[in-house]
Amino acid sequence: MEYKSFFGNREITIVKGKDQYVWDTHGNKYIDMHTGNGAAFLGHKNEYVIKEILQQIENIQTLSTSFNTPIREKMLEKLEGIRPKEMDYVSLLNSGSEAVDLALKISRKITSRKKFIAFKNSFHGRTFGALSVTWNPRYRKPFMPLIDNVEFLEFNNIEELKRIDNETAAVIIEPVQGEGGVYPASIDFLNGVYERCLQTNSLLIIDEIQCGFGRTGLTWTHEKSKAVADILLAGKGIGGGYPLSIVFYTEEIAKEIDDGDHGSTYGGNPLAMASIVGAIEAFEKDNVLEKVNNNSKAFHSELNNLISEFNIIRDIRILGLMIAIELKINASQIISELQKEFILALKSGLNIIRFLPPYKIQEFDIKETKEKILEILEKINLSLK
Numbered sequence: 001m002e003y004k005s006f007f008g009n010r011e012i013t014i015v016k017g018k019d020q021y022v023w024d025t026h027g028n029k030y031i032d033m034h035t036g037n038g039a040a041f042l043g044h045k046n047e048y049v050i051k052e053i054l055q056q057i058e059n060i061q062t063l064s065t066s067f068n069t070p071i072r073e074k075m076l077e078k079l080e081g082i083r084p085k086e087m088d089y090v091s092l093l094n095s096g097s098e099a100v101d102l103a104l105k106i107s108r109k110i111t112s113r114k115k116f117i118a119f120k121n122s123f124h125g126r127t128f129g130a131l132s133v134t135w136n137p138r139y140r141k142p143f144m145p146l147i148d149n150v151e152f153l154e155f156n157n158i159e160e161l162k163r164i165d166n167e168t169a170a171v172i173i174e175p176v177q178g179e180g181g182v183y184p185a186s187i188d189f190l191n192g193v194y195e196r197c198l199q200t201n202s203l204l205i206i207d208e209i210q211c212g213f214g215r216t217g218l219t220w221t222h223e224k225s226k227a228v229a230d231i232l233l234a235g236k237g238i239g240g241g242y243p244l245s246i247v248f249y250t251e252e253i254a255k256e257i258d259d260g261d262h263g264s265t266y267g268g269n270p271l272a273m274a275s276i277v278g279a280i281e282a283f284e285k286d287n288v289l290e291k292v293n294n295n296s297k298a299f300h301s302e303l304n305n306l307i308s309e310f311n312i313i314r315d316i317r318i319l320g321l322m323i324a325i326e327l328k329i330n331a332s333q334i335i336s337e338l339q340k341e342f343i344l345a346l347k348s349g350l351n352i353i354r355f356l357p358p359y360k361i362q363e364f365d366i367k368e369t370k371e372k373i374l375e376i377l378e379k380i381n382l383s384l385k
């Protein structure tokens, strides 16, 4: 049907998914490294997540968070196993952008300051607040003016951190810039941001919506540094594919929040809480971190030497299961060639191929991916000669 909409068109119709694969209407099986922008990190139809959702749907599907319900107790207990120890409080929302908005609102309220610091090349979402701290001018420009008083500093440049000052309400940072093209913050830089926030009494918002919950081989990527967040944001993988986000905060922050400061009709609904329970079950019982680290090694050994073989590759960055192949040409053609070879990838910026595979990907999938990339790049090389 010809129907006008804002949906993109990748030209295939996907009918089902299981683990690291999806299938189209013709029965073709794809290695899914798009994973709904990274949300299906636990794979499609993860058995632990599905079990909890099905059990919950038998009990109650819709309930305001004003009421307690057993799945809430179960979820809070499960979160104990994975939350950073300072993060005693949680709010549940429906998307990453909403979590960012809530973090910004709270920071303004608590500090009574107006200024926010974010970083060049950052991505924090598309709602008004989240877009205001997102760097890409292409996303921002049509909607100006956004929230003013946002300054964008050079990522990984410690010198720039002087601009965090006593007027700064909060600094928001991704420990790995995902949408920006898989650029990790250095440990020194994360430490520097943390220290400067302490010196200036600015709040530190760590956005792990894409890189958190195991995707980089640690439960939380910022664990590699000594940074402690005032507010930590999670989403995507931690929902096991169900649309939700989590805002974690310390007790110090939580005690400043009043009833009615924020709310959401669907945030923290019983199915969302069941999904979190299932996701953490999978995380604990299926050795997710170990599998991420092993698969990451396999990506390193398969992909790293491509850079010396193909002049059109500018850089390859692999952090856990966040993978970027940066090209000297536009990435669209290769991404669509990969899709014809039954491999789904995302694009970052204009020239970066990004893979966000589920932890369930296997070594033979990774080998196949390498072979397909080789074939495609060799064809392109020939056409350039």
Ligand SMILES: Cc1ncc(COP(=O)(O)O)c(C=O)c1O
Binding pocket: 037, 095, 096, 097, 098, 100, 123, 124, 125, 126, 174, 178, 179, 207, 208, 209, 210, 211, 235
């Ligand atoms: C780091 C980060 N923050 C926030 C968001 C926004 O999340 P959502 O698309 O669920 O609103 C994203 C989405 O890609 C993200 O990668």
